[in-house]
Amino acid sequence: MEGRRAVASASVRCPACGNVDDKVVDSRQSDDGGSIRRRRQCLECGRRFTTFERLEELPLVVMKRSGDRMPFDRHKVVAGVMAAAKARPVTDEAVEALTTQVEDRLRLLGTEVSTEQIGLTVLELLRELDQVAYLRFASVYKGFDDPADFEREAAGLTKDTAPKKH
Numbered sequence: 682m683e684g685r686r687a688v689a690s691a692s693v694r695c696p697a698c699g700n701v702d703d704k705v706v707d708s709r710q711s712d713d714g715g716s717i718r719r720r721r722q723c724l725e726c727g728r729r730f731t732t733f734e735r736l737e738e739l740p741l742v743v744m745k746r747s748g749d750r751m752p753f754d755r756h757k758v759v760a761g762v763m764a765a766a767k768a769r770p771v772t773d774e775a776v777e778a779l780t781t782q783v784e785d786r787l788r789l790l791g792t793e794v795s796t797e798q799i800g801l802t803v804l805e806l807l808r809e810l811d812q813v814a815y816l817r818f819a820s821v822y823k824g825f826d827d828p829a830d831f832e833r834e835a836a837g838l839t840k841d842t843a844p845k846k847h
């Protein structure tokens with residue numbers, strides 16, 4: 682899992698003896714995806730303990746189709762989702778939460794992600810939040826120019842299949 686790093690993973694004090702050398706015996710992602718639960722064992726006394734570590738903000742870089750790289754800007758995701766969810770019963774808080782989830786998922790992919798990965802991740806999450814907003818976002822993101830594409834996507838929704846991946 683390169684590309685993500687957790688706060689304080691370098692030095693965690695053993696709750697029993699205060700030693701800072703430990704080994705990680707198990708790591709797993711929390712249910713909300715935003716933190717890592719680590720089971721550790723003190724190298725000094727052998728005591729086992731658990732830490733919960735927030736995924737740290739390593740800079741996330743976006744690679745555009747042109748090959749240009751730019752820093753990930755969550756405001757762009759928020760703006761895109763807000764536009765898609767206009768006049769829909771989707772709260773600002775829900776958009777913010779979705780954006781955080783998008784960012785967390787992207788970080789699991791590494792420090793560099795493509796615009797396509799961002800779009801697909803937004804679609805995946807937006808689909809669960811609001812289907813109209815999902816279709817609107819899909820139409821912009823995928824650049825649908827043929828009504829048949831839109832219909833296929835709508836049909837996919839009712840069949841509950843995953844969005845088409847390229």
Ligand SMILES: [Zn+2]
Pocket residue numbers: 695696697698699700723724725726727728
């Ligand atoms: Zn210890």
